[in-house]
Amino acid sequence: xxxxxxxxxxxVDYGEDEAAMVRYRVEGTERALMLDNRGPxxxxxxxxxxxxxxxxxxxxxxxxxxxxxxxxxxxxLERDVADLxxxxxxxxxxxxxxxxxxxxxxxxxxxNVSWVKPLSDPIGGTDAAHGRHPAKMIEPRxxxxxxxxxxxxxxxxxxxxxACLRVYGHPDLLRVAEAINGPDFTxxxxxxWIKQPRLGGSVAWHQDGxxxxxxxxxxxxxxxxxxxAQLYGCDAANGLWVVPGSxxxxxxxxxxxxxxxxxxxxxxxxxxxxxxxxxxxxxRQAIHGSFANTSDDVRVTINFGFHRRRSVLNVTSGGVHSxxxxxxxxxxxxxxxxxxxAIDARRQRFGDExxxxxxxxxxxxxxxxxxxxxxxxxxxxxxxxxxx
Numbered sequence: 001x002x003x004x005x006x007x008x009x010x011x012v013d014y015g016e017d018e019a020a021m022v023r024y025r026v027e028g029t030e031r032a033l034m035l036d037n038r039g040p041x042x043x044x045x046x047x048x049x050x051x052x053x054x055x056x057x058x059x060x061x062x063x064x065x066x067x068x069x070x071x072x073x074x075x076x077l078e079r080d081v082a083d084l085x086x087x088x089x090x091x092x093x094x095x096x097x098x099x100x101x102x103x104x105x106x107x108x109x110x111x112n113v114s115w116v117k118p119l120s121d122p123i124g125g126t127d128a129a130h131g132r133h134p135a136k137m138i139e140p141r142x143x144x145x146x147x148x149x150x151x152x153x154x155x156x157x158x159x160x161x162x163a164c165l166r167v168y169g170h171p172d173l174l175r176v177a178e179a180i181n182g183p184d185f186t187x188x189x190x191x192x193w194i195k196q197p198r199l200g201g202s203v204a205w206h207q208d209g210x211x212x213x214x215x216x217x218x219x220x221x222x223x224x225x226x227x228x229a230q231l232y233g234c235d236a237a238n239g240l241w242v243v244p245g246s247x248x249x250x251x252x253x254x255x256x257x258x259x260x261x262x263x264x265x266x267x268x269x270x271x272x273x274x275x276x277x278x279x280x281x282x283x284r285q286a287i288h289g290s291f292a293n294t295s296d297d298v299r300v301t302i303n304f305g306f307h308r309r310r311s312v313l314n315v316t317s318g319g320v321h322s323x324x325x326x327x328x329x330x331x332x333x334x335x336x337x338x339x340x341x342a343i344d345a346r347r348q349r350f351g352d353e354x355x356x357x358x359x360x361x362x363x364x365x366x367x368x369x370x371x372x373x374x375x376x377x378x379x380x381x382x383x384x385x386x387x388x
């Protein structure tokens with residue numbers, strides 16, 4: 001397991017809210033496991049995704065795809081995540097890692113390593129990210145001796161980790177993406193989330209999208225989805241929570257929902273319950289968030305998402321994941337090259353699989369061989385993230 005030191009304090013909890021939080025986790029877990037939205041990826045003889053998966057995902061706004069990543073792939077990911085943390089700046093703002101070497105992303109223009117104060121909610125109730133996190137979460141007291149900041153997120157992760165790149169090219173996950181978003185689907189962005197034990201901060205309740213809410217063609221799939229591949233699994237204490245069905249209601253008044261609940265414990269939300277190698281798919285329009293991780297269990301999530309092409313083509317957006325710009329054909333093609341490189345990187349590691357055939361680059365596969373030249377070419381690729 002990734003070596004993350006635990007603070008010496010014997011107990012880290014929610015203080016006067018701890019008893020209510022324990023009940024909330026238990027009840028939320030029970031509700032989550034009663035839903036019909038978990039199981040292995042299933043295709044029919046013609047390669048079509050099982051309609052029962054599509055139906056459950058459509059109704060609930062999320063689905064837990066079980067057993068997607070096998071032990072050898074999880075071992076690759078574990079090594080790469082440990083390397084990312086070893087190469088991270090020694091502290092927030094530092095330019096070197098703990099060994100005195102140039103820190104991860106030091107030579108990049110794009111944002112890479114993101115930090116959080118232990119057990120804090122840095123953006124809830126602020127105007128950050130177009131104000132889409134309107135209500136602040138409870139912030140437990142950090143343990144004695146906690147560092148001032150901890151790593152919580154590595155953005156642009158495909159340029160730093162071949163193992164993450166190979167997950168991005170997983171043929172079954174790309175076939176699911178095609179079934180939901182069409183064969184010409186496009187990237188969104190990618191990251192590694194590290195919810196550190198007794199230290200990991202919260203992410204206030206939100207819906208990911210900030211465009212299209214008033215568009216006449218808005219539907220439940222307009223803002224795409226995220227995959228969340230779990231290295232060690234996740235539960236009610238360290239995982240993401242989702243309000244089932246909320247992806248269908250349009251833009252929600254989250255402030256009013258929190259006020260009605262009397263706390264940040266939204267009564268209809270359920271946690272993602274995943275084992276190692278499970279991959280959750282969550283609609284970006286669903287209301288979701290996560291609580292500060294007071295547990296002893298680390299969560300490591302390999303996060304990546306996809307859009308419908310028609311949702312991003314010739315749309316002017318940005319300002320959260322990348323600069324505000326118009327996503328024209330050239331912009332989308334350049335960003336989509338990461339899918340092609342990922343498919344080839346995976347082919348080189350898992351030669352017994354049938355590689356996915358990405359329709360926008362069909363017949364051009366030889367242009368996208370994963371090698372040292374390609375590695376140099378994708379530096380700062382996340383400057384072209386497609387955020388809507």
